[in-house]
Amino acid sequence: MSILIYIQQEEGKFAQSFLELASYAYALANQTGGTVTAFVAGGAAESDIKNLGNYGISTILMEAGSSGQPFDNRSSAISIASAASALGATCVLFADNSSSRAIAPRLAVKLKAGYVSGVAGLPLKIEPFMVRRLVFTGKASASIEILTPVKVLILARNSWQISENQVACSIEQVNPAAGLPIPEFEVVKVTGQTGAVRLQDAEVVVSGGRGLKSGDNWGILEELAESLGAALACSRPVADEGWRPHQEHVGQTGKVIAPNLYIACGISGAIQHIGGISASRVIVAINKDPEAPIFQFAKYGIAGDLFQVVPQLTQAVKKLKS
Amino acid sequence: MKTLVCLSIVPDTTTNIRFTGKMDALDTTGIQWIINPWDELALTRALEIREQAGSGVTQVSVIHVGLKESDPVIQKALAVGADSAFRVNYSPADSMEVALQIAEVIKKDHYDLVITGYDSADYNGSATGGMLAELVGWTSFTSISSLSVSDSMITLERESDNLTETIAAKSPCVLTIQKGIAKDPRIPSLRGIMTARTKPLTVIEPSASDPGTRILTFENPAPRSKCRMVDPSNVDELVNLLRNEANVL
Amino acid sequence: MNFQLTEEQKMIQQAARDYANRELILDVLERDAKSIYPARHVKALAELGFMGMMVDPKYDGSGMDTISYVLAMEELSKVDASVSVIVSVNNSLVCYGLEEFGTEEQKEKYLRPLARGEKIGAFLLSEPEAGSDATSQHTLAEDKGDYYLVNGTKNWITNGNSASVYILIAQTHPELKHKGINALIVDRNSPGISLGPHEDKMGMRSSDTHSVMFTDVKVPKENRLGADGFGFKMAMKTLEGGRLGIASQALGIASGAYERALKYSKERKAFGTEIFNHQSVAFKLAEMYAKIEAGRLLCFHAAWLKDQNMPYGTASALAKYHCAETAMWVTTEAVQIHGGYGYVKEYHVERLMREAKLTQIYEGTSEIQKLIISRDIFSR
Numbered sequence: 047m048s049i050l051i052y053i054q055q056e057e058g059k060f061a062q063s064f065l066e067l068a069s070y071a072y073a074l075a076n077q078t079g080g081t082v083t084a085f086v087a088g089g090a091a092e093s094d095i096k097n098l099g100n101y102g103i104s105t106i107l108m109e110a111g112s113s114g115q116p117f118d119n120r121s122s123a124i125s126i127a128s129a130a131s132a133l134g135a136t137c138v139l140f141a142d143n144s145s146s147r148a149i150a151p152r153l154a155v156k157l158k159a160g161y162v163s164g165v166a167g168l169p170l171k172i173e174p175f176m177v178r179r180l181v182f183t184g185k186a187s188a189s190i191e192i193l194t195p196v197k198v199l200i201l202a203r204n205s206w207q208i209s210e211n212q213v214a215c216s217i218e219q220v221n222p223a224a225g226l227p228i229p230e231f232e233v234v235k236v237t238g239q240t241g242a243v244r245l246q247d248a249e250v251v252v253s254g255g256r257g258l259k260s261g262d263n264w265g266i267l268e269e270l271a272e273s274l275g276a277a278l279a280c281s282r283p284v285a286d287e288g289w290r291p292h293q294e295h296v297g298q299t300g301k302v303i304a305p306n307l308y309i310a311c312g313i314s315g316a317i318q319h320i321g322g323i324s325a326s327r328v329i330v331a332i333n334k335d336p337e338a339p340i341f342q343f344a345k346y347g348i349a350g351d352l353f354q355v356v357p358q359l360t361q362a363v364k365k366l367k368s
Numbered sequence: 369m370k371t372l373v374c375l376s377i378v379p380d381t382t383t384n385i386r387f388t389g390k391m392d393a394l395d396t397t398g399i400q401w402i403i404n405p406w407d408e409l410a411l412t413r414a415l416e417i418r419e420q421a422g423s424g425v426t427q428v429s430v431i432h433v434g435l436k437e438s439d440p441v442i443q444k445a446l447a448v449g450a451d452s453a454f455r456v457n458y459s460p461a462d463s464m465e466v467a468l469q470i471a472e473v474i475k476k477d478h479y480d481l482v483i484t485g486y487d488s489a490d491y492n493g494s495a496t497g498g499m500l501a502e503l504v505g506w507t508s509f510t511s512i513s514s515l516s517v518s519d520s521m522i523t524l525e526r527e528s529d530n531l532t533e534t535i536a537a538k539s540p541c542v543l544t545i546q547k548g549i550a551k552d553p554r555i556p557s558l559r560g561i562m563t564a565r566t567k568p569l570t571v572i573e574p575s576a577s578d579p580g581t582r583i584l585t586f587e588n589p590a591p592r593s594k595c596r597m598v599d600p601s602n603v604d605e606l607v608n609l610l611r612n613e614a615n616v617l
Numbered sequence: 618m619n620f621q622l623t624e625e626q627k628m629i630q631q632a633a634r635d636y637a638n639r640e641l642i643l644d645v646l647e648r649d650a651k652s653i654y655p656a657r658h659v660k661a662l663a664e665l666g667f668m669g670m671m672v673d674p675k676y677d678g679s680g681m682d683t684i685s686y687v688l689a690m691e692e693l694s695k696v697d698a699s700v701s702v703i704v705s706v707n708n709s710l711v712c713y714g715l716e717e718f719g720t721e722e723q724k725e726k727y728l729r730p731l732a733r734g735e736k737i738g739a740f741l742l743s744e745p746e747a748g749s750d751a752t753s754q755h756t757l758a759e760d761k762g763d764y765y766l767v768n769g770t771k772n773w774i775t776n777g778n779s780a781s782v783y784i785l786i787a788q789t790h791p792e793l794k795h796k797g798i799n800a801l802i803v804d805r806n807s808p809g810i811s812l813g814p815h816e817d818k819m820g821m822r823s824s825d826t827h828s829v830m831f832t833d834v835k836v837p838k839e840n841r842l843g844a845d846g847f848g849f850k851m852a853m854k855t856l857e858g859g860r861l862g863i864a865s866q867a868l869g870i871a872s873g874a875y876e877r878a879l880k881y882s883k884e885r886k887a888f889g890t891e892i893f894n895h896q897s898v899a900f901k902l903a904e905m906y907a908k909i910e911a912g913r914l915l916c917f918h919a920a921w922l923k924d925q926n927m928p929y930g931t932a933s934a935l936a937k938y939h940c941a942e943t944a945m946w947v948t949t950e951a952v953q954i955h956g957g958y959g960y961v962k963e964y965h966v967e968r969l970m971r972e973a974k975l976t977q978i979y980e981g982t983s984e985i986q987k988l989i990i991s992r993d994i995f996s997r
Binding site for chain 3: 444555556559565
């Protein structure tokens, strides 16, 4: 099995999700007796890119810098398809992020490949090729068979341990595929998003709901988040009321996240919210109502006044870290 | 400009999801079917734009790939204001088949804007929009949190993990929308409900298509362990558990 | 006999339910506590077409059947009986009479804006000395040739302040007793009308209730609804429909309380298990459900008879009597099932219990309903 993985870098560094992807691909290659090639979208120093060798990647295709162009999933799909065809890749893997969700479906059509997103764990079987994913927004899981010779997969967030496997690593420069279409759109403005830690990538998330009573009370959560190096999130009513920016809304019609630790403060646990967090490794709930539904989904809980408990938790965390 | 909103029909969020005895199909007894929440927000935004004077959008249609049991739910889209509805009479096995069926319809008629939701609440694939765009050879934009159309000019906001780009786009294109696109789905007015039946719901025979994947079995989640309650006066214990038992600190 | 709802009826029910669960719930407790009029909800419901549900679309109504009206009233009342009474009065007590008995001019001038909810209506029958005994009208509407001169006081008027159109029942020919009563359309702004203070009520506190005083108020002759002396009959016919609206309201109050009690009983634990698993609680809920289902069928039957243009006065009396009594009993038991939590505002059931009480009193007390029913069964 020839495996191609799509990796993005930022100033020569790789986000956790890409190291997970590399580790997963290495394990998949071992499972199938295959090889892994990484396709890295260009524009960084080779010495930085070579770090992928620590995670089991022996061959890297580096697309010569086309940074400066706006992200156009159409072109990216063409480039990756071209690399995949040249390689005879039977499996193309992506980490879960907004670019992957834009590129992978287009790529699947180009390669006439079966597509599964949210893949959790290594394939259950190789012949026929079967993977598992969560469905019904985390309420169940499904075993899915891919019927085509080529497979396109997006891994589920935070579902694979990063493992270091040092191998010798060679880099091949690749020129952009011929005949890439000129983007038929124009990026008029770019705004960076606020927040020190990106919610989608954060390992720890501190989240607040209506129990906070007002956006003015978010200080205690901000302090807790800071002590933990956590990202901030919120429930839907909080975003709707304008207490917090809508980018922080986690839930069925917000973001779906999968951090290692999710601390829900003053959130009752409506099923739509649970849909956004059920893949978290550990959920902690702090709510004054011991009957709140969130406690049915949490691993640990405190039935108490969050205005007392949260500052105490911050103190305890600071004590631990010092 | 003509807009087409793709609708997925899914079980209501509060439904208990159960599978048949052989665990290879959803047990549909007693399920309340609804328009996929994302698709409903997409439709809401499309209707808002159609109602804006000077937008240039003159028609909002909806399309669904499914069997006639879906018709009552499609009527709701007509009741909230869609001008017409199409149903491809086919039960798709995966997103690829949905995209293939819709692509054939788009190829036969002229649309300027095709909109899909971020994912559907059943199989959470996030695939249909991108696949559709590739099949018809159009540009696509995903993670769209804002859409406005003025004088037939399309302005989008696309969110990636750390940036928001404001984009001037050309039609035709496929959009996959996410949070921010519209605040609340519409409640149909009573007049809208009473006149939904007068709007066209055209049934289209399916084209040939092949799925790329198929679902073999479902599993219910492992039963959750009970929540370990920590006394509010002993917050240190929680930190202890998180560090030593759960290994997340 | 088809007991299934049509797709339109289901959509209408869902639309009312969605509005109640998304919007009414947000401020219902605050409005109840502070007696605040639900202005933005009345406007939103008007835009959705709920203020003239059964009025013909040619007069800007929604053209729905009465079963849809019952469904909508039930859903709104599960969450907010103050809003549903405003809706019911506008639909059943005001729009109905105008559409049924009004001239084309009257319909153009009054029915249209009322059906659109741009204007709100009120129905003025009760007086300080005359509640159940509506034949003894003390408010006088003297025939002065081309106008009526109105003097008197009406009380317990729902929408007393928010309404701009009144349907007033008053005595023109005292010697003819109830055959000398007229129904007049009165503009709220007419000189000589003054309002008593907003009543501080046990429940439905978000709807405005006032006494209305008439001192030498002139009402043009053309504002009389129906023939001279038709007023009492018109009022009785109107109340038949109003009765059904209130029956549906009571049904909603009962089912709202029942649903909350059911949910609570599946979550609350006592003596080692969820309280639903204790038979006394399960059986109580079963009884609640039985009475509510029976009430719903009575409402549907009365609605069906009305839509068939068949007599429905007794059927609506049965529905109102049963649903009001059921609402009082169910809400009381719902509070009990909630225990201490049932006694605090936050859990809604104490409010539902306060709201239920009025359904046994207004638009025909339970005693009057029994009078109507007993008179009818006597002749069988």
